Amino acid sequence: MKIGYPCINRSIGCTANSTFRLANYSEERLIETIGANLECLERILHYNIEKGLLFFRISSDIVPFASHPICKTDWAKHFKRELASLGGLIRESGMRISMHPDQFTLLNSPSEDVTRRSIAELEYHCMLLDAMGLDDTAKVQIHVGGVYSDMESAIERFCARYKTLGAQIKNRLVIENDHRLYSLRDCLQLSKQIKIPVLFDSFHHECLNNGETFRNAVIAASSTWTKDDGLLMCDYSSQKPDAAWGTHTEHIDITLFRDFINRMRGLDFDIMLEIKDKEKSALLALGAYEELRHPPSYLLKHPRTV
DNA sequence: CCATGTCAAGGTCAC
DNA sequence: GTGACCTTGACATGG
Numbered sequence: 001m002k003i004g005y006p007c008i009n010r011s012i013g014c015t016a017n018s019t020f021r022l023a024n025y026s027e028e029r030l031i032e033t034i035g036a037n038l039e040c041l042e043r044i045l046h047y048n049i050e051k052g053l054l055f056f057r058i059s060s061d062i063v064p065f066a067s068h069p070i071c072k073t074d075w076a077k078h079f080k081r082e083l084a085s086l087g088g089l090i091r092e093s094g095m096r097i098s099m100h101p102d103q104f105t106l107l108n109s110p111s112e113d114v115t116r117r118s119i120a121e122l123e124y125h126c127m128l129l130d131a132m133g134l135d136d137t138a139k140v141q142i143h144v145g146g147v148y149s150d151m152e153s154a155i156e157r158f159c160a161r162y163k164t165l166g167a168q169i170k171n172r173l174v175i176e177n178d179h180r181l182y183s184l185r186d187c188l189q190l191s192k193q194i195k196i197p198v199l200f201d202s203f204h205h206e207c208l209n210n211g212e213t214f215r216n217a218v219i220a221a222s223s224t225w226t227k228d229d230g231l232l233m234c235d236y237s238s239q240k241p242d243a244a245w246g247t248h249t250e251h252i253d254i255t256l257f258r259d260f261i262n263r264m265r266g267l268d269f270d271i272m273l274e275i276k277d278k279e280k281s282a283l284l285a286l287g288a289y290e291e292l293r294h295p296p297s298y299l300l301k302h303p304r305t306v
Numbered sequence: 307c308c309a310t311g312t313c314a315a316g317g318t319c320a321c
Numbered sequence: 322g323t324g325a326c327c328t329t330g331a332c333a334t335g336g
Contacts, residue, residue, distance in 0.1 A: 008330080021332065022314060061330095068314060103327080104315040117315065146317050180318085180327090246327090 001231075002096050002270040003289060004048065004055025005282040012047055014040035017059035027073050030064065034075055037062045038082050045086065049093045053282050055233075055270045057098045058128070066124040067117070076131045087132030096270050097138040098233060099125045108145040108158035115161060122169050129172060136171045137230030141199050144175055144182040144190060151186070159194050171228075174199045176235065179207035179246050184217055191224045198224045202260065203237035203274070207246050215263050222269060232269035236260065236285075248274055252281035258288050 007017055016037045020029060041062065048056055065071045076083065090097060105118045125140045132138075148154050165173070175191070176199040177184040184205055187198045200221035202214060212220070222232040238256050240247040252275050275281040 015331080017330080019313090019331075021312090024333090065314075070314090102315075103317085106316065109316075111316090114316070121315085148317085248328090 001268055001289065002054040003273070003282060003286045004053045004057070004096070004271070005273050005275070005278045006057035006100070007059040009044045009047060009279050010277065011279060012040070012043055014043060016040040016044055017061035019061045019064040022065065022068070022070065025065065025070055030071065030073055030075070031078065034063055034079060035082075038079060038086065042086060042089070045089050045093075045095070047279070048095065049089075051279070051283060052286060053279065054094060055096045055098075055272055057100060057272060060099060060101055060125065063124065063128065066128075067120040076127055080131065083128070083131040084133055087134055090132065090134060096230070096233075097129065097132075097134055098272065099129065099138075099140045101125055101140065101142055103143070105142050106145040107142070107161045108148075108154050110148055110157070119161075119165065119169070122165070122173065126168050126172050130168065136228050138172065139174045139197070139199070139229070139233060140169075140172045141174050141176045141233070143178045144187065147181050151181075155186070155190050155193075158190060162194050162196065170196075174229075174233070176201050177204050177208070179204040181208075183208045183210055184212065184221065185210045188220055188224065196224070197226075197229045197232075199233045199235065200269075201235040201237075201274075203235070203239070203248065206239070213263075214260060215267070218264060218267055218269060222267070230270075233272065234269050235272045235274050237274040248276060250276045252277075252284050254284055254288055257285055258292065261289055261292055 008015065018033055018037055020033060041058065045056070048054065063075050066075065101121050105121045106114055107118055109115050122140060129138045144155070144158055146154065174197040175187050177187045184198070184200065190196065191198050198221045200218055205217055218232065218234065225232050237248045238253050240249040252273065271285070273282045273285055
């Protein structure tokens with residue numbers, strides 16, 4: 001099991017997702033921004049390796065406007081060396097990588113234009129992972145999309161569009177259950193039709209489910225991942241106390257996390273902590289996980305109930 | 307320099 | 322049909 005966090009490290013003092021306004025676009029600024037982002041990404045990766053956090057999500061903003069028509073720059077070529085070097089670092093350390101295009105990436109939109117732009121966005125994400133030389137266990141996760149007042153035909157549209165995608169995208173694309181529209185069950189049904197892996201989001205599942213326990217949900221989602229896909233990826237979070245329903249917590253509730261892990265005995269998958277304080281919570285989670293695997297002697301003598 | 311409004315992209319729901 | 326909300330950090334403008 002690898003444990004990690006998405007996109008941002010708050011303790012290093014740099015960001016790998018710096019962008020700028022479209023109105024201020026220039027090729028020079030693009031190159032400058034990508035360069036700074038990649039430099040910061042390298043620092044984050046070193047931090048993660050040192051701390052044993054071996055799952056990380058690279059921000060979609062690492063190459064600003066990559067799929068926008070304004071971008072004519074062959075950034076993959078320009079940063080070929082840097083990207084290959086980052087990829088080497090990732091591979092050597094055994095780190096797992098994911099990416100998560102934003103909410104407007106919709107394969108099942110009734111609008112051809114929205115779909116076309118979405119596919120361009122997916123191409124960009126895959127191109128980046130390819131340029132880093134990462135295998136197909138590095139995934140690009142999206143939600144199924146809108147319902148458009150008819151879920152069945154929305155799912156059909158997703159499948160039809162998926163079939164038109166090239167292998168470069170298909171080999172990396174996975175779908176994630178969301179917290180309002182497409183439950184795990186819906187995703188599994190979709191997966192059955194087109195053999196797409198289902199990434200399990202535990203917090204979304206808490207918000208929207210069909211009665212499956214966490215454990216059975218993880219087992220079912222796991223079965224959609226092949227050897228080439230690697231282990232199941234799982235997003236983990238919990239409800240922010242006293243906040244609107246569905247709001248991600250600011251800090252990890254370590255008791256809840258320990259309980260979650262404890263229910264998963266004998267199962268293996270990778271966990272991404274979608275929690276606001278990022279690496280801070282991820283480190284606590286890693287500590288809790290290692291304690292459960294290798295309990296210190298005082299806990300063996302006086303077992304903690306989890 | 308700091309505060310606050312705004313930022314490529316869509317969809318859903320309340321009214 | 323219109324507008325708020327989702328969710329979010331960081332850009333950038335204006336005071």
